[in-house]
Amino acid sequence: MLGRIKAQAFGFDQTFQSYRKDDFVMAFFKDPNVIPNLKLLSDSSGQWITLGTEVKKIEAINVPCTQLSMSFFRRLYDEDIVRDSGHIVKCLDSFCDPFLISDELRRLPRRLKSQLLGRLK
Known part of the structure; x- marks a missing residue:
């Protein structure tokens, strides 16, 4: 894109x-x-x-839509997923078959799943 x-x-x-x-x-x-x-x-x-x-x-x-404000995306900055410049923070490559995870935005669903599983235990 x-x-x-x-x-x-x-x-x-x-x-x-x-x-x-x-x-x-x-x-x-x-x-x-x-x-x-x-x-x-x-x-x-x-x-x-x-x-x-x-x-x-x-x-x-x-x-x-339910979000009428761009403040919704502020969380991406607050969680250090996106830098102040607007660039997505990179991370070490890992694979989650069949996907390559190469930045914090792609890693986010895995982080959320881990947090949810931690709360359920």
């Missing part, structure tokens, strides 16, 4: 109403700041390109 994910930020200074999500998304894609700046990954070339054209049709869907 290296090079295939980018974070982009655009401002919005109006009240958002979930029942008007289609209007919100269409207004976003028609915004003169978005059209020349929004980066998309091209299916054909695999290169990042700008939107560069007006969107004619959209479909917005509700994504069910």
Whole structure:
């Protein structure tokens, strides 16, 4: 996934109403700041390109979620799984068939399982 994910930020200074999500998304894609700046990954070339054209049709869907804040991810920093720089902390390679565990994030499910088993004994 290296090079295939980018974070982009655009401002919005109006009240958002979930029942008007289609209007919100269409207004976003028609915004003169978005059209020349929004980066998309091209299916054909695999290169990042700008939107560069007006969107004619959209479909917005509700994504069910229980976490509405990025503070949810703060625990990854607090538990020394992710460094302040945002890089995932590496660890010595180990195998958990068939997976290679090479960083603290991949090791997390095993740590949680061990903690849970320790509490059950």
